[in-house]
Amino acid sequence: MDIKTLHDADIIGISTAKSAFDTLATAFGQHIESWQHDVVDRLGHSEWTGTAAGHANTRISNLGTELQSAKQELGLVSRALQDAYDGFAAAQAHLISALDDAKTHKLTVAADGGITWDKDPNSPNFAGNDAENQAKQIQARITAALNEADHADQTINTRLGHLATNASNGTGLDSATAKADTDAANALEQVPAAGTDPNSVKAWWNGLTDEQQHRMILNHPDQIGNLDGIPAAARNDANRTNLKNLIQDRNRQLNDLGPAPKQYLGYVKGEPVTNPEYEKWKAKHDALKEKLDGFQSIQDRLDGKKDGGLGGPNSDPPLLLLGIGDQGQGRAIVSWGDPDKARNVSSLVPGLNSTMAGVGGGDAMTAKRIYDSAVSSAGKNETPSVASVFWLGYDAPQLDGDSVAAKDRAVAGGADYNKFLAGLRATHEGAPAHMTAQGHSYGSLVVGQATQHPGGLAADDIILVGSPGVGVDKASQLGVGADHVYVGAAKNDPVANAPSPGMLGGLGELIYEQINHPGKQAWFGTDPASEDFGGQRFSVADGTITDSHDDYFGKHGAGGDSLPNIGKIVSGHGNAITRQDPR
Template identity: 55%
Template sequence: MDIKTLYDANINNITVAKNAYDTLYSAFGQHIENWQHDVVDRLGHSEWTGTAAGHANTRIQFLGNELQAAKQELGLISKALTDAAEGIAAAQSHLISALDDAKKNKMTVAPDGGITWDKDPNSPNYAGDKAEATAKEIGKRITAALTEADHTDQTINARLGHLATNATNGTGLDSATAKADQTATDALNQVPAAGTDPNSVKAWWNGLTDAQQQHMIQTEHDKVGALDGIPATARHQANLINLQRGKERIQRQLDALGPEPVHNLATYNGQPIKNPDYDDWKQKHDDLEDKMHGIETIEDRLNTPVDADHPPAFLLGFDTKGKGHAIVAVNNPDTADNVSTYVPGTGARLGGSLHSDIERSDLMVASANQATGNSKTTSSITWVGYAAPQSIVPDAAFDIFAKAAENDLHSFETGLRATHEGKPSNNTILGHSYGTTTVGYTLRDKGLPVDNVVLIASPGVGVEHARDLGVDPSHVFAAQGDIDSIKFAPPEDADNFASNLINNAGGSFGFIDEPDHHVAFGRDPSVPQFGAQIIPTSPGTDHSGYWENGSASLIAMGKAIAGKPIS
């Protein structure tokens, strides 16, 4: 698609063709009604019987089915032409808007899209000192409009080509074929159900015109924003709407709580009698305030000016259910060379430590950039897409949270593969603390389409050896700081606590030659027996210190994410 073709496109001609097919559809429907009345009904009342009558009635019924199928196929052509007109009209509007802005800014757009302007400050046609930046922006809009039109052209061409083939070879007269075609067309207007295979979701999305995609984003934003297999930029647009709606909803709920009730109702024998209404109010208030804090954290990061330390961010997931969920990508994972998903652990939620979790993604992108000399693009995604344990005791002592997250994490990673453009990216799954348990269980039970696994401060990942994760052990990395208390995480099975403690202590003090080094959910991944590559840590690294600027662990994480040797 070129500028002239799109600019000169006569949308009215498509509409006229669509109207002609509507006329044909109506006439054909009337023909079928006449056929039913003048032939089928008359023969049915003729009292004609016998073998010949049986054959004739069978053939007539078969012909009637063919006519109904043909009518259904004609209706699908009309729908395709409607979608074509809307899609091309939208792209044409975007192109004209960009060309108009070029003209307003005293710029000339060549047929090939090149933009020129007068650079002489003394000229009456001088385009200004910001002309270059303006030209780049307009150029991007022109390219986007042409891409939009081309996508619509290819999508509609495929649909019409399929229907034309059916008409040519007669398959369109088959009722099963017509029904399948109708189902496929109807599906274009329905967002796939949650849990649909991301590759199928991507195929559905690609079958929509850009105008239809934008319609889905605006009207079905809650579904589109949460659906794996939808490209990152589209999910981002949908989730910006979800974020605003969520913020408004949380504020309404806060307002509805009313003022803070009194803490105590009275005193009895010198002791305060607590007001149960206050406790209920405070629990709801604190939960809502926490979510609002998370929303504001996301807004702050999305609105941060892009610079070397803060690449563009994309909101890939958002909701306020339960403790709330958020998925924030630093850089676009669909176009990045390296893609890492960071799964935080205990306490992860929409509020809480979301700010520091996103900040870690920024740091890991910077570290990976340093490892590649900025020759590759890296995206790091903070994935708070599961209900993480909210307390060390008792929540984090159980693996139910990790098990419950398996399907969602598997779907998300599969979606990253489905939507990535061009050459497959080098993908890493990285967990911290209980997040490593979530990662490990998913790798063990579902498998993940990743190239590297990074386990930071792990209480165990459900397996005894790196090879049991389904990834090349040489691409499994683990770290544990010298003063990280995670090494003392007791086993989930309380019956084994004493033996586990004796075993580990015996290994530490040399009483046992080959301790099993079990922690809460299996063998400690940072010991040699597990078989992972050990990520170095700086002296004094505690449970949250792995992302300190300049630390050995952050440098090594960047290398692992970039697919580089860590030493």
Template identity: 45%
Template sequence: MDIATLYNANINNITIAKNAYDALSTAFGRHVDSWQHEVADRLSASHWTGPASDTAQNRIKELGSELQAAREELSFVSKALANAAERFALAQSHLISALDDAKNAKLNVAPDGRITWDNEPTSPNFAGTGAEARAVAVSNRITAALNEAVQADQEISARLSHLAANASSGTGLNAATAAQDQAADTARENIPAPGTDPNSVKQWWNGLTEAQQQRFTDAHPDQIGNLDGIPAVARDRANRVTLQQAKQNLQFQLDHLGPEPPEKIAGMSGAVSNPAHDEWERKKTLLQEQLNGVNAIDKRLATKVDERNPPTYLLGFDTKGNGHAIVAVNNPDTADNVSTYVPGTGARLGSIGDDIERSDRMVASANSANRKAGDPKTTSSITWVGYDAPQSIVPDAMHDTYARNAEERLQGFEKSLRATHEGKPFNNTILAHSYGTTVVGYALRDKGLPVDNVVLIASPGVGVENARDLGVDPSRVFAAQGDDDPIYRAVPLAADKFGSNIGNYIGTADGLIHNPDHHLIHGRDPVVPDFGARMIPTSPGTGHSDYWNPNSYSLEAMGEIIAGKKS
């Protein structure tokens, strides 16, 4: 496939062929209906009996079945042609869009795909600074469009060849063959809806051929990449496509945001803030922040794999709202130990770089714990920014709405880890920080999560009064709170809980953190004895964001829990 072939392709001819098959299928269907009514039904209603009648009746039934199978096979040809027209048109539109953008950027695209541009600043065709980066981006889009067309051509050709072979060999007259083709056709066209049980999704995925899986990944990367129950490798492949598309789209929006409006405009009593500037600034900040997050993910995905930098897998991605992303360090489908890290207030696509670094450190800590024990087991740590987190402490993080809205998403993801894992059962840890612990606590309490260990770091409360209310073995619930972490001041609004805090505080000289029973904004403090969690040691001076500091006691303990070395 080359640029000229795809650019000049007359997609309408495929549609004409599809319409012709529609007409043929409709006419054939009418003949089948007429034959059934005029021949089969009349013969069945006759009074003809005897051996000859039985033979004729049986043959008539067989013939009816063959005609119905042929009718269905004709419809599959029509669907294949319709799909071909759709996919070729989509690939063609992607190519044309890339070429148009190249022209607007004063880039010259040769028939073989090479891109050149004028570097002379005084020339009217000067492509400007950054031309090379734009050329690379356009080249990638052209290549992607051509690959899209090649893949469509290969799959459509295989489908039509299969149906043609059925017709020429007579196997297409077999009801079982038609049923198999119908099942394959249904599977091709129906991606399970978001929220479908991950085990059902995995069963659907396993029932597809490799070509069908590739087709869904290529044609619907946003759906496949974010669907719980799809294996990690396939999700990663799909989301990398979506990531690059988002990168181009975000940069395009930034480039076309328009000039900055004035900050102030004239009002009745002097200059006032300009709403147009405020909106422009909001859009610019969000776009730039999301682009920064995309670049951070892209950089980590592209990092050369070595002992210090394990491979990464992009298990979820979109730019809706503040953006979401799920990034795994090592493949969770093959790892012996898996940890899902849920960050808290402020978590979003734009800030995910720091969270991925925490996952890297947890994998290194777990690997260290394994080495000390002489255990060769592997570990995957996943950064799960798969929910809409509160973006401010006050008032956002004071509400549990964000946690409630995240429950089903987190449950679906954890069930997906179990559904797609290969080999022996793995040790599964859910680990969260700050408001992320509230998300985890609510999900455990209301939905249940298939996890072995729960780690609550710097929690403002998890919606329950005792570790046993989380639905896991309380001995596998761990909590940490640093001596310099102000989270213990996140006191409840409810009068009875606040009064309980005051009562417990009386007579305690060295601070609320040591009270035997202390309530926070979202429930009892997980580090007080009455909650019943096991304590994780923290280094002196540990503040709210210091738990992942290199060589800290807390990071070492996290690694031991994730690796299954904390008995």
């Protein structure tokens, strides 16, 4: 495909052909109806019996099936032509827009796509000091438009060629073939179900034209934005749309609640009697308000209303919204930098008390500090290339219950985290990225559970900080090799030093734990910071009982070597960490 061919293409002819096939399919359908009425129904009401009648009825029934299959195939030709028109129209529009912008910036585009401009500041045709940058951007847009047209051309050629072959050799009259062809066409218009293998999702997405992808983002932002295997840029576009929808929906629901009912029905012996209707109203109101505040916090971050504009439209690195949803306590995944392009990708799973509101606030800055540390840890001859993800894709335990003492949330979260990293691996461009899975506090248990799925976890290194245990007894059981499991545990961290359930349950349970799980015990298995676990312990500050658990990522500025060590690991230089003896 070249510029002139696409620019001058008369795509109206495709639409005309599509209309012609619509007319043909309609007429064919009418013939089938006539056949049914004039032949099949009349024969069914006749009194013709015997061997010949049986053979005739069988043949007529088969013929009816063949006619219905042929009608389906005709309809598929029409759908293929419509998709071709949409794809070529989008590519042509993108090309014309790029060429118009080239004229506006006084750039000359050659037939082969090369761009030149007048560099003389005294010339009336001087393109300006930013001409080179503008030329690069426009050339990229032209190339993208031509590639888009090539993709549409190849796709439609394959689909029409298949249908033409079916028509010429008679396979299109087979009901199974017609069904398979229909299912394939429907697959181009239907979003894969949540939980679909990310590699299959990526193949489906790549099979769509740019226009089809755009329509999917517009029409199904909640599904596309949270589907592992969709590229990060597309997820970000979809999730930003869905976030606005979620905010509008929560505001509408709050308005629909109306004013609060009377709080008290009266007094009995001087004590207020609570109105049950008020309690119901307040429960609904508070739940909606909590979600709304979380969504709005993330929107404010994306709009650049926090921390001097960090995360806003002009933020460097860009902040991508890779997940957003109202399931459970809410879901939110953000990334500083594009994980599809970065050479080093970190994904942090938070723990106790993590919320959506936190993702928009301090938690986003936790991921940013990891990003900055990894960039500064790059080698002298390396160009820093990092993406730092904060993954709140599960219901983190809260202090208002005993969920932190159970594994169920980690098991469910681990399955989703495993799928998320598999999606990042599937969509990454070029050579595979160096991927680091990080778990803080209860989040380390989520990471541990994620490693236990078939095929393991799509990570090269694992970092565990402030961990109450990861559900296994040895670092070697995490699937990346014990020398790639890095552990940070502050001396005064109350979570990393919490006693195991066996130590709390009396001598009998303690003996049971030591027999079945030898080694220093944490709440969920062997203490990751212990020598028995076998990981690589890196240096962190001792901290205090009140701040050490939250300071592994430099939140309070007293984490010592912790954040620099994490940056070294994320940037692929784990061999350069400052080490600390296991306990």
